[in-house]
Amino acid sequence: MIVPIIFLILCVAGFFFTGLPATFLMNEMVIRLARNLILVLSLIIPVITGMGLNFGIVLGAMAGQIGLIVITNYHIGGGLGLFLSFIISTPIAILFGFLVGKVLNKAKGKEMITSMILGFFANGVYQLIFLVLAGTLIPFRNKNLLLSSGIGLKNTVDLAGIRYSLDKLIPFHKINLGFFQWLSRYPIATLILTLLLYLLVNYFLKTKLGQDMRAVGQDMHIAEVSGINVDKTRIMAIIISTVLAAWGQIIFLQNIGTLNTYGSHEQVGLFAVASLLVGGATVDKASWKEALIGTFLFHLLFIISPLAGQNLMNNAQIGEYFRVFVAYGVIGVALLLHAWEKEKARLSIDDS
Amino acid sequence: MELLQMENITKLYGENRVLNKVSLSIREGEIHGLVGENGAGKSTLMNILFGMPVIHSTGGFEGEIFINGIPFNPKSPEDAMKAGIGMVHQEFMLIPGFSVTENIKLNRERTNPTLLSKIFGNKLERLDLSLMAKDSRQVLDKLNMTVDEYLPVAGLPVGYMQFIEIAREIDKEQLKLLILDEPTAVLTETEASQFLDVVRKLSEMGISILFISHRLDEIKEITHSITILRDGEMVKTIGTDKISIVDIARLMVGRNIDMVKAKDEERDIKDEYILELKDFKVNMPGEKVKGLDLKVRKGEILGIGGLAGQGKIGISNGIMGLYETSGTIIKDGKELPLNNPRNSLNSSIAFLSEDRRGVGLLLDDPIDFNIAFSSLEIQNKFLKKIGPFNLIDNRTVREHALKMIEELDIRCTGPKQHTRYLSGGNQQKVCIARALTLEPNLLLVSEPTRGIDIGAKKLVLDTLVKLNRELNMTIIITSSELGELRQISHRIAIIYDGKVKGILPPDASDEHFGLLMAGETLDKVVN
Numbered sequence: 001m002i003v004p005i006i007f008l009i010l011c012v013a014g015f016f017f018t019g020l021p022a023t024f025l026m027n028e029m030v031i032r033l034a035r036n037l038i039l040v041l042s043l044i045i046p047v048i049t050g051m052g053l054n055f056g057i058v059l060g061a062m063a064g065q066i067g068l069i070v071i072t073n074y075h076i077g078g079g080l081g082l083f084l085s086f087i088i089s090t091p092i093a094i095l096f097g098f099l100v101g102k103v104l105n106k107a108k109g110k111e112m113i114t115s116m117i118l119g120f121f122a123n124g125v126y127q128l129i130f131l132v133l134a135g136t137l138i139p140f141r142n143k144n145l146l147l148s149s150g151i152g153l154k155n156t157v158d159l160a161g162i163r164y165s166l167d168k169l170i171p172f173h174k175i176n177l178g179f180f181q182w183l184s185r186y187p188i189a190t191l192i193l194t195l196l197l198y199l200l201v202n203y204f205l206k207t208k209l210g211q212d213m214r215a216v217g218q219d220m221h222i223a224e225v226s227g228i229n230v231d232k233t234r235i236m237a238i239i240i241s242t243v244l245a246a247w248g249q250i251i252f253l254q255n256i257g258t259l260n261t262y263g264s265h266e267q268v269g270l271f272a273v274a275s276l277l278v279g280g281a282t283v284d285k286a287s288w289k290e291a292l293i294g295t296f297l298f299h300l301l302f303i304i305s306p307l308a309g310q311n312l313m314n315n316a317q318i319g320e321y322f323r324v325f326v327a328y329g330v331i332g333v334a335l336l337l338h339a340w341e342k343e344k345a346r347l348s349i350d351d352s
Numbered sequence: 353m354e355l356l357q358m359e360n361i362t363k364l365y366g367e368n369r370v371l372n373k374v375s376l377s378i379r380e381g382e383i384h385g386l387v388g389e390n391g392a393g394k395s396t397l398m399n400i401l402f403g404m405p406v407i408h409s410t411g412g413f414e415g416e417i418f419i420n421g422i423p424f425n426p427k428s429p430e431d432a433m434k435a436g437i438g439m440v441h442q443e444f445m446l447i448p449g450f451s452v453t454e455n456i457k458l459n460r461e462r463t464n465p466t467l468l469s470k471i472f473g474n475k476l477e478r479l480d481l482s483l484m485a486k487d488s489r490q491v492l493d494k495l496n497m498t499v500d501e502y503l504p505v506a507g508l509p510v511g512y513m514q515f516i517e518i519a520r521e522i523d524k525e526q527l528k529l530l531i532l533d534e535p536t537a538v539l540t541e542t543e544a545s546q547f548l549d550v551v552r553k554l555s556e557m558g559i560s561i562l563f564i565s566h567r568l569d570e571i572k573e574i575t576h577s578i579t580i581l582r583d584g585e586m587v588k589t590i591g592t593d594k595i596s597i598v599d600i601a602r603l604m605v606g607r608n609i610d611m612v613k614a615k616d617e618e619r620d621i622k623d624e625y626i627l628e629l630k631d632f633k634v635n636m637p638g639e640k641v642k643g644l645d646l647k648v649r650k651g652e653i654l655g656i657g658g659l660a661g662q663g664k665i666g667i668s669n670g671i672m673g674l675y676e677t678s679g680t681i682i683k684d685g686k687e688l689p690l691n692n693p694r695n696s697l698n699s700s701i702a703f704l705s706e707d708r709r710g711v712g713l714l715l716d717d718p719i720d721f722n723i724a725f726s727s728l729e730i731q732n733k734f735l736k737k738i739g740p741f742n743l744i745d746n747r748t749v750r751e752h753a754l755k756m757i758e759e760l761d762i763r764c765t766g767p768k769q770h771t772r773y774l775s776g777g778n779q780q781k782v783c784i785a786r787a788l789t790l791e792p793n794l795l796l797v798s799e800p801t802r803g804i805d806i807g808a809k810k811l812v813l814d815t816l817v818k819l820n821r822e823l824n825m826t827i828i829i830t831s832s833e834l835g836e837l838r839q840i841s842h843r844i845a846i847i848y849d850g851k852v853k854g855i856l857p858p859d860a861s862d863e864h865f866g867l868l869m870a871g872e873t874l875d876k877v878v879n
Contacts, residue, residue, distance in 0.1 A: 203468075203478075204476070206478055206479055207463075207466075207468075207469070207475070207476045207477060207478055207479065208461055208463050208474070208475050208476070208477050208478075208479060209475040211479055212459070212475075214449075215447055215450070215458060215459070218447045218448065218449050218450065219447050219448075222445045222446070222447055222458075223447075223459075224405075225429055225441070225445055226429075226445070226458045227429060227433065227459050228459050
């Protein structure tokens with residue numbers, strides 16, 4: 001509980017130095033929450049299954065981006081384009097999740113570092129495909145996507161076609177009433193979808209499969225002896241996580257409006273993990289509450305820290321340093337705390 | 353009518369024959385006791401019956417199993433459960449974070465279909481927690497348990513946990529045979545007697561029980577018939593009323609080694625103590641020592657025996673400071689600081705760990721370095737000084753290794769061979785060589801012959817005896833094999849429940865050893 005409180009204090013203190021109006025801050029926060037909540041949600045199920053923080057959601061993000069690149073290639077925009085990118089990315093994410101799950105089953109107890117390295121490795125394959133094979137082996141219809149040499153994808157892909165296509169799916173701005181005009185400034189449809197997915201995950205944890213996952217997460221050996229197929233359950237957890245991450249990345253990018261072909265996915269795992277941990281989650285305990293609180297606090301700090309740095313030290317860069325420091329720092333501290341508490345638990349079992 | 357028949361079961365782990373033509377049969381509603389020392393093959397037999405994966409990953413077994421006359425070959429615990437076999441394992445198979453209900457219904461949850469389950473399969477059916485709780489209440493009532501079925505298991509007393517495990521097994525409707533593996537080991541006396549009542553009740557309900565225990569009086573009290581195993585062989589199956597506890601103890605331990613101990617020189621060991629332990633406690637998981645007092649005489653070989661889990665292994669590890677320790681250790685009249693391995697080594701104590709490959713050896717280093725390593729580290733031997741640097745003097749290391757290889761007859765390709773590739777017996781000799789290099793006057797030896805073939809066993813034991821006689825080195829040998837303790841020790845201390853239960857001369861009778869190991873006092877054999 002101590003971690004979120006510290007972050008809250010940091011945010012409140014920082015807020016006074018920014019001099020920003022609270023309403024502006026809250027508007028910004030609503031948008032950022034809509035953008036990030038599903039990515040953070042994707043981490044919860046692997047934590048409950050005892051596989052730690054799944055840095056492998058980077059692969060899910062890649063699957064989402066592949067979906068986006070495909071629809072951009074065929075100039076399909078709007079709600080249809082968005083829907084299609086979901087449809088395309090889902091089977092790819094399932095495949096990635098299955099492969100990651102297979103690997104993680106071979107590395108039981110070392111899931112976190114393995115999934116992190118898998119993310120780096122997959123990044124290499126991703127670059128090979130889009131930097132070398134695109135335009136040569138893989139034909140592209142939309143030449144604007146390719147570099148001037150005709151080989152390799154451009155650094156940035158303009159997603160103008162689907163920008164805000166989910167955020168503004170419900171056309172509030174067409175209704176000429178003050179309230180609806182006000183609503184139209186917020187990504188209502190995205191928030192509704194986020195809420196639905198959160199409810200779905202919560203519901204899912206109350207099913208037989210969810211119960212199996214909790215059992216596997218608590219003790220693999222006992223689950224095995226009780227006849228639960230441990231390996232299969234773990235793979236299922238990673239598949240669900242990866243698919244959610246793919247959807248999360250699509251929703252993130254439709255809000256941003258541009259795809260940084262070789263960079264957008266890289267930090268996804270890091271920031272999502274940091275968000276969850278800031279909310280007070282640990283390596284083996286997480287729920288929707290932590291996801292919500294953590295995403296809120298982490299991104300609040302993201303907005304505040306550069307401005308606070310600017311106002312305090314006349315240097316926005318300091319705030320930038322600070323937030324990178326915070327992201328890595330919070331992960332480091334969470335892992336340390338986890339190791340420490342595990343040791344403590346071990347000793348207290350011995351004493352009894 | 354015979355419910356279960358196991359015929360001529362043989363199981364090999366590699367070359368090691370752990371079960372040899374064991375047969376067992378149980379009638380409906382019968383309580384059948386299974387007794388034997390550690391390593392007699394009880395667990396292996398149960399693992400075969402319960403289809404544990406470890407059996408099939410090591411090449412399966414020979415022999416036949418019948419249930420109600422129908423051949424039965426369990427490949428997984430699931431198969432066994434389907435055939436109506438339930439097992440309460442020695443270690444708890446409860447998930448601490450789950451409630452009593454969730455544990456009882458683990459993987460047999462009651463569910464309701466939902467929209468999603470109709471699309472994606474019945475794995476997505478929703479749990480019906482109230483129905484699960486009702487089921488649990490029913491079985492708990494059968495066991496006269498008042499515990500709230502919604503409580504998490506984590507904070508419950510151990511006694512309750514055992515009953516919850518039983519509740520889980522009898523909640524399975526088709527349960528015909530229940531295997532209880534040392535169920536009373538963790539219970540207090542009143543809990544244990546309650547527990548035995550429950551077992552009787554189950555038997556009256558027509559469920560057969562296979563009862564494994566080291567507490568012989570329990571076995572005698574509750575079972576209808578008994579099978580005794582020793583070293584993987586079936587010694588006897590007999591009706592419980594036809595055999596006494598003393599006879600069971602004798603058959604369990606058996607006299608399967610000749611007393612080859614050379615009686616030629618009964619050296620006179622004076623009452624001078626090299627080591628004293630007072631109120632000695634060691635917090636070693638699974639092998640706890642709970643306030644033990646022991647005096648070791650100078651120049652003797654003291655054997656430490658007892659069943660697994662009673663704390664005998666913890667003693668040497670505690671003296672070396674490898675696990676958290678409290679109490680007093682007096683070595684040569686001086687108090688030894690606790691929890692400090694370096695200090696123990698400095699006080700002329702050397703230790704051969706039971707975990708030879710893990711703690712004992714640097715597996716990827718050559719023999720000569722392994723032999724020199726400890727004294728190099730502790731006593732600054734084998735070093736040469738060049739300027740400000742201490743370098744390893746490879747020449748003396750090699751010479752010393754060659755000497756040791758010859759003296760202890762270590763079979764290897766040369767001092768540069770990596771210890772990983774040596775056989776178990778030769779690895780053990782490298783450990784002994786390293787211990788000797790430290791020139792200790794007290795040598796702690798833990799399970800020296802575990803995983804070593806018979807020929808090498810004898811060599812290792814002979815080496816220990818030689819050290820004791822020629823160098824007058826005091827040796828404390830801890831072993832699960834009573835036979836080897838009796839072969840070389842001057843006195844044998846039997847550890848039970850973290851304390852010394854009694855000290856016996858090696859030629860004491862089998863009954864005495866058997867009874868002490870089972871935690872009985874010796875007055876039972878007086879008649």
